[in-house]
Amino acid sequence: xxxxxxxxxxxxxxxxxxxxxxxxxxxxxxxxxxxxxxxxxxxxxxxxxxxxxxxxxxxxxxxxxxxxxxxxxxxxxxxxxxxxxxxxxxxxxxxxxxxxxxxxxxxxxxxxxxxxxxxxxxxxxxxxxxxxxxxxxxxxxxxxxxxxxxxxxxxxxxxxxxxxxxxxxxxxxxxxxxxxxxxxxxxxxxxxxxxxxxxxxxxxxxxxxxxxxxxxxxxxxxxxxxxxxxxxxxxxxxxxxxxxx
Numbered sequence: 432x433x434x435x436x437x438x439x440x441x442x443x444x445x446x447x448x449x450x451x452x453x454x455x456x457x458x459x460x461x462x463x464x465x466x467x468x469x470x471x472x473x474x475x476x477x478x479x480x481x482x483x484x485x486x487x488x489x490x491x492x493x494x495x496x497x498x499x500x501x502x503x504x505x506x507x508x509x510x511x512x513x514x515x516x517x518x519x520x521x522x523x524x525x526x527x528x529x530x531x532x533x534x535x536x537x538x539x540x541x542x543x544x545x546x547x548x549x550x551x552x553x554x555x556x557x558x559x560x561x562x563x564x565x566x567x568x569x570x571x572x573x574x575x576x577x578x579x580x581x582x583x584x585x586x587x588x589x590x591x592x593x594x595x596x597x598x599x600x601x602x603x604x605x606x607x608x609x610x611x612x613x614x615x616x617x618x619x620x621x622x623x624x625x626x627x628x629x630x631x632x633x634x635x636x637x638x639x640x641x642x643x644x645x646x647x648x649x650x651x652x653x654x655x656x657x658x659x660x661x662x663x664x665x666x667x668x669x670x671x672x673x674x675x676x
Contacts, residue, residue: 432639432671433462434664435489437611437648441656446470450480455657457484459664465519465646466491474512481513488513489644490583490609492521492555495534498541507548517609518545519553519583525560525570534570538578553581553609558592575606582606585648587613587621590629597630597637609644610634612667621650623662635670 436456444452525531560570586596614627638645649659
């Protein structure tokens with residue numbers, strides 16, 4: 432199987448040495464990466480590193496602040512230059528109805544504009560987007576009902592919100608192309624894959640069955656991002672061996 436890594440997992444390296452991080456994760460066995468910032472590097476530089484280390488860009492975490500009208504064309508051009516066809520909004524405040532409405536309105540403007548450029552728009556959830564906000568709205572449900580945005584399901588945060596992540600993937604499979612494969616120990620405490628209490632093995636199997644792209648995210652920097660990311664890919668390689676892959 433091919434797996435990707437959300438580079439936030441190695442944020443202790445990327446800010447200082449993005450190329451070094453790409454080289455290291457490629458050597459571990461990751462096939463693609465999801466960016467969490469480019470730290471001032473040009474698209475040409477980043478694309479050169481991807482090619483050099485045999486990686487592709489499966490997506491980027493790009494907030495709405497980088498998708499405003501005055502910078503949208505620049506953002507699109509950057510994504511095209513690095514060969515990335517998926518923009519994922521990592522987080523937006525949706526604690527009130529007014530905030531939800533603002534995100535919905537902007538997303539509905541962006542989707543056709545990005546689609547015309549060959550780019551799909553996704554939203555990455557945390558636990559709170561799957562629970563009622565202070566005005567009683569469930570932000571994820573509002574996005575599902577009022578927009579055509581795709582979902583990047585963070586399966587640990589779904590679990591932390593008392594959802595069955597496997598059931599959630601099956602229920603919304605038509606709106607999902609990519610997931611965050613993540614583990615944790617309950618609440619806000621994340622963990623390397625296989626070292627927490629989330630149903631990681633079952634999520635992996637469901638993702639394979641549904642044909643979803645799997646991006647590992649491990650947030651603990653325990654004791655470093657690279658070591659944590661290595662534990663995760665080693666876990667997945669062991670699961671692959673169990674499957675005879």
